[in-house]
Amino acid sequence: MYVVGVGCIYEVYDQQFAVFFTHFFATPEKGTEIFGNLASIQILSEAVVMVCAPFFIRKIGAKNALLYAGCIMSIRILGSSFADGPIAISLLKLMHALEVPVLLVAVFKYINENFDL
Secondary structure, eight states: OHHHHHHHHHHHHHHHHHHHHHTTSSSHHHHHHHHHHHHHHHHHHHHHHHHHHHHHHHHHOHHHHHHHHHHHHHHHHHHHHHOOSHHHHHHHHHTHHHHHHHHHHHHHHHHHHHSOO
16 A cells, blocks of 8 residues: 555656746746756666665665655655755755665565565
């Protein structure tokens, strides 16, 4: 239930984030350009975190890693309502790189630990 519920809600939020992001810039075109650059940085950061995620999850456990990912998601969603400029909203976007790799690896680790395959 956690994975399905969190995944669905978060995907809707993340899908609409690009539209919301562009409102912090003078023109939608400038916002789209900055968003594209930021997304590139985010993807590179996700790759680095993905390499480290298994070690992090092994240290804190799969259940705690899922809770960690949920906390980061909550901070991003709630933080978006308080963001008052392009820097704040950009930092919230980059937090995605700290959360998604951990969520993906933790889900599989949790399934492996708790269900007979």
